[in-house]
Amino acid sequence: MQERENPERLLLPAVILIEDDPNLGSMMQEMLDVNYRVEWAQTRAQAETLIRRQEHGGYDALIVDRRLPDGDGLDLVRSLRRAGITVPALMLTALSSVDDIVEGLDSGANDYLTKPFHITELEARLRALLRGYRAQSASVIIGDWLLKTDAMLIEDPDGRQTPLTDTETHMLALLASSPDHVFARDELLGRVFSEGSDQGVVDVYVSMIRSKTTKAIIDTVRGRGYRIGRPEAE
Template structure:
């Protein structure tokens, strides 16, 4: 409880590969003691990365996918709510919980209106934070079982995708997982290495991603996945066809 040393997620994953299956959470908290304690407690159920500033959080978000965010409002370089607002403006739907000492009703309303999914005021119990994160992720998963990709609809449970006219076909699980990963962060350009880690065995050949992108385009439409030259792929806008 009192250990103030950050626990590297990579080290935990190497010692226990099953941890790679845990939801990835980005904790944004500038208080060293609270941040270390929160990371340690949440690491029982989540893979936790810890950013101390808004700039560090933005850098991590640009390079990795997270299943949930826990964001303090009073950061040294930016209001944490601005991070959430910018993500929503960019089309990212990653669930976010605001963690803050600002407990007035107006502050809570501003946080929720600004794009936060939940709001927990300090001081708090770690058990409550864990429970709220689990509940938030369950609710998000239920809402996103069907994902809109332009005018196409992907059902991540059945791996079935429908075109704008309602005609459907079934993708393989890997194809559906690739599309869902891209759609979860529509503003992010995923490198082949990222997609290998997120969707496939990262020991697979790099061209595995290219092959699956080609399969998906062949079954649906080319514009469903956009190629960003020299960088990788991001979700496309198939309604433009």
């Protein structure tokens, strides 16, 4: 309702807050809602529904409590990373040992804030997280090539730039977001192409991207699908 009253709020970063404590969650949502569009989930299941409903990664950041009633918030982050969802995640936890923090960062979290915390520190960390993510997401290194997602260009090792379509850019960015993951054709079809497309279109676009760049930019994994390549090996 608030967004309908003020369309300018649609320009604010979208954040999902995953916190099961009703008092803390309500307070955080109210305070963050000044500068962000905040959706609040109280369980991992609710969060996964919200996240996966947003096609092509509609959230700009996640704030995730580790202790959720239906599991560890860190397991949610791990699951998202395996699915190639790279939206930055700030973990909230009462677990403050070095080992806990290292585990969180190694599992895909981008930052870690221990409870209790001050809301101004949370906001500062969130701003830093968004700045770093946007700078990183604008350019993606693929071997010795550089994908510029905002400009929809790819630059070869000699600095020559080739324009890409929106679909080609999205496919390359998705593959590069999880370099060790093999994307099945069905997965690419569901996350890159419009509803009703058939699997053959995936192979067509892989061929088109290779023809504009180099064959090594996308690896074919026989019987499984595709993953990002390492074209500097040529």
